[in-house]
Amino acid sequence: MTTEQFPRIDGFRIESVHGEGGMARVYLAKDRSLDRMVAIKMMSSELSGDSEFRTRFDNEAKVVAKFRHPNIVSIYASGEAEATKYIVM
Numbered sequence: 001m002t003t004e005q006f007p008r009i010d011g012f013r014i015e016s017v018h019g020e021g022g023m024a025r026v027y028l029a030k031d032r033s034l035d036r037m038v039a040i041k042m043m044s045s046e047l048s049g050d051s052e053f054r055t056r057f058d059n060e061a062k063v064v065a066k067f068r069h070p071n072i073v074s075i076y077a078s079g080e081a082e083a084t085k086y087i088v089m
Helices: 051-065
Strands: 012-020 024-031 036-043 077-081 084-088
Touching: 012 036, 036 051, 051 084
Parallel strands: none
Antiparallel strands: 012 024, 024 036, 036 084, 077 084
């Protein structure tokens, strides 16, 4: 039996893959400091070296973080781990 190796992000314990697309993978994770479950969208490793895509990913986090609506996901944090951008939702 093989165990999938999840990325390491300080303050979070990634528990499983929630979904995946062409540009990113979404993980279900535990926010250790606030004791709550979150989704972490992590850019694909193939695109992490593309500066234009990294800028678009950062802009996505900034734009969505400004919205306040019950049907729009809340952004809690964004950053970089293992040379890959992520968004915590």
